[in-house]
Amino acid sequence: xxxxxxxxxxxxxxxxxxxxxxxxxxxxxxxxxxxxxxxxxxxxxxxxxxxxxxxxx
Numbered sequence: 896x897x898x899x900x901x902x903x904x905x906x907x908x909x910x911x912x913x914x915x916x917x918x919x920x921x922x923x924x925x926x927x928x929x930x931x932x933x934x935x936x937x938x939x940x941x942x943x944x945x946x947x948x949x950x951x952x
Contacts, residue, residue, distance in 0.1 A: 897948035909944050916940035 905913075920936030923929035942949060 900947040901945040904946060905944055909946070913940040913944035916943055 901909075916936050916939045920933040920940065923933035923936055942951070
């Protein structure tokens, strides 16, 4: 069931949201101070692309 939810989520807007987080993460990697924020942005991108069946810790 999580696979169906993930596919529907990705098609209906999760892919665009993940792309946004990836772009923001790349922009954060430009400065040394922004690298930790950039890493967090990439984690948000993974979570926003396929959220079902994951746990936030």
